[in-house]
Each structure stands twice: as structure tokens, then as C-alpha cells.
Amino acid sequence: MAVYIRKSDLSQKLRALGMEAKFDVSGYPALLSAKRRMRFSFIYPSVGKGGRLFPLFKVLQSNACDGNCYYCANRKEREFRRIRFSPSELAKLFTRYYRGGVAQGLFLSSAIYGGPTKVEEEMLETVRLVRERYDFKGYIHLKIIPGADDDLIAEAAKFADRLSINLEAPSPAHLSRLSPSKDYTSQLMRGLERIATLNKESPLKAGVTTQLVVGPSGEADRELMELSHRLYKRLGLWRVYYSGFTPLRDTPFEDLPPCSKWRETRLYQADFLLRRYGFSPSELPYDKEGNLPQDMDPKLGWALAHPERFPLEVETAPFEELLRVPGIGRISAQGIVKVRRKEGIGGLEGLRKMRVVVKRARNFITIKGKFSPSPQKREKAVNEQLFLWEEL
Numbered sequence: 001m002a003v004y005i006r007k008s009d010l011s012q013k014l015r016a017l018g019m020e021a022k023f024d025v026s027g028y029p030a031l032l033s034a035k036r037r038m039r040f041s042f043i044y045p046s047v048g049k050g051g052r053l054f055p056l057f058k059v060l061q062s063n064a065c066d067g068n069c070y071y072c073a074n075r076k077e078r079e080f081r082r083i084r085f086s087p088s089e090l091a092k093l094f095t096r097y098y099r100g101g102v103a104q105g106l107f108l109s110s111a112i113y114g115g116p117t118k119v120e121e122e123m124l125e126t127v128r129l130v131r132e133r134y135d136f137k138g139y140i141h142l143k144i145i146p147g148a149d150d151d152l153i154a155e156a157a158k159f160a161d162r163l164s165i166n167l168e169a170p171s172p173a174h175l176s177r178l179s180p181s182k183d184y185t186s187q188l189m190r191g192l193e194r195i196a197t198l199n200k201e202s203p204l205k206a207g208v209t210t211q212l213v214v215g216p217s218g219e220a221d222r223e224l225m226e227l228s229h230r231l232y233k234r235l236g237l238w239r240v241y242y243s244g245f246t247p248l249r250d251t252p253f254e255d256l257p258p259c260s261k262w263r264e265t266r267l268y269q270a271d272f273l274l275r276r277y278g279f280s281p282s283e284l285p286y287d288k289e290g291n292l293p294q295d296m297d298p299k300l301g302w303a304l305a306h307p308e309r310f311p312l313e314v315e316t317a318p319f320e321e322l323l324r325v326p327g328i329g330r331i332s333a334q335g336i337v338k339v340r341r342k343e344g345i346g347g348l349e350g351l352r353k354m355r356v357v358v359k360r361a362r363n364f365i366t367i368k369g370k371f372s373p374s375p376q377k378r379e380k381a382v383n384e385q386l387f388l389w390e391e392l
């Protein structure tokens, strides 16, 4: 069925509500360069199965809000035009872009007007139309509004591939510095627990996620990592997203400094170590303020702080130990374990073929007892090596 929208202001609404949806983060910051290549402000790159990039139609149902969070573009006391899509308008618009090959999935969020249940009902009606009237079978990420009715949340789980609630901060005290009207425990955490329980009973295709705002509440990286670790272990979250703060005009936080892109990047790298590499939050290399180093990735920081663990003999080291070597990822560690059983590693060249970042890893490993640090930086590598292995 052809879908045609005649109202001329819909594209203006879409530009505005698509731009404002950018504050809801759903991807790694490296994807921002891919974002620049997207044709429309409301289309965002997302990562699908096998690392494939696919374009997501990312939009707010409305930017009208009863809330007054200090950092937010949509806060009640900020003067700008408030607009809203009706469910049928938005469902038609998405379908047009989907059928036109511009979007492959939908990410729907909203500011909160007239109470959480009213907003959630409208969003739910939008995705219901997209699924039932327009027969869309692809990916839908639906935000759950904190405080929304439990029955609505259960209904939302039938239509969405992913549900999320933004926790915003690592503790009630930090949240109170960001949002005067949100209750951390009874609204945000309870809501997240509710959707995580639904997901355990009947798994969503793309699980449950949350987002933390990084910077303005004065939280340390250690607090963010400890919270994320608990959420992965206790609630089985799929992902935690870290949204680096950007000061916005006409908000109480307009003069605060922005979060550096490096801080955001290091948080994603550290998060990866928690989820995929068996690190615990207490092992990460924090400074005395509890923050990760920004001048090196946290895995390298950990390795430099643990000279007693290196050099590691790759012909015999257990898989879990290989994972801790800078430059060796999960796929290359699996390759090493498989290959060495049959014919042996085959030196640095063999490691390179297994996608090891040799220039980094060679400073932390031996192959059949031979240590071969990076030749370009031999002096530095040897100095580092003396520093690293002086106790061996």
C-alpha cells in the first residue's frame, strides 16, 4: 500500500523531533562519523548482527515536557516551539521512509507531557500501527517512560525488539543534581527492573538497555562502572550507553564544561572489558579521583599497572589470560588457542594472521620463550619492558 502524507508541516516536525532525539544515545561514539554520512537529521547509524551498520529512524513522539531536568533541551522552562506527532502521523511517516529504503528500524522516545501513562500510550499506539497496519517486521527500540503503567509496559514488550529506561545517573544523590522531579529508586530503577524481569520471562530480540549522562553530576568513572557491572550481572542488561554531557543554551547547565569525547570513549572501552573480557570494575585502572586514564585505553592501563602478569607465553597461556593482553581480542585469542593445538603459533606473522595487533601485543608476550618488543620503539619498549618485568 502506498503511503502519502499531505500535511506540509510534517517534515518540519520530523526535522525538529529527529534532531532532539539525538540526546538519547544508542550507539558507540565512533558511529558519529557514520552519522555525518546519513542524509537526514533523524536517521542514525546503528549496529546490527555481525557489526553491520543499519539506518535507524530516531524520533520523539513529542518535545513537550512537564519535567525540568537541568541539562535537557526539552525542559519545561526552556522557551521554544513545542510539537507532537499523533500516532497515525508518525506511523505513516516512518513507513514512508522505511519503504523508501531510507530507514531500516525505528527508535521511538519522547519528552513527558500529561503524565507518563498518557505518553506511553501514544508511543505504544504508534508502534502498534507500524506493526499491525503497516506490517513492519523490522527492528523497533521503544523507550519506556518512568512511572508508566505496568500493563502498558507488558503490552510494549509484545511490539518492541528492545525496551529501555534511562537511569541518567549512578545513584539517587547524583540524579538529584540533574533532575528535580525524578525519583531514582521508585521510578527509574523500579521501571528498569520491571522491564528486565519481563525480558527474563520472555526474552526480547534485542534485550533491555539504559543510558547514563556523563559529566554534570560530578560522578566518577568508577561509580559508573560499578553500576554498569551490577546491571549486567543482576538485571541481565544488554547494554549501558554513556551519553557525554553537552551544555545547551538556556538551561541551568549552559556554563558547565562538556564531557570530553575521550572520557566517553574510555567508558565504552572499559564497559567492553566488563562485558566481554572478564574484568571486574575494581580491576580497572582508575586515578585517585576514581577516573579512567584518558590518554590510553583501559586494557593497556591495566596491563602497565600489572607487570607481574607479563610477559605471557602465548603457546601455553590460558584463554582468559590471553584476553588480558593489549592487542589480543576475543577472536584472536580463540584463534591462538585453536592454532597452537595443531601446528603452533608461527611467530609474530602467525599472530598477525589471527588479527592480533602485533605492534601492541609484542611488548607483552613471549613466543616459545622469545620476547620481541616493537623494533620502531625498541628503546622505549625495552625501557618499558625493564619497568614492566623488573621483578621477574
Ligand code: SF4
Pocket (backbone or CB within 6 Å): 065, 066, 067, 068, 069, 072, 073, 074, 075, 076, 110, 111, 112, 179
Ligand atoms: S523528563 Fe526527560 S524530556 Fe523532560 S526535561 Fe527531563 S530529561 Fe528532558
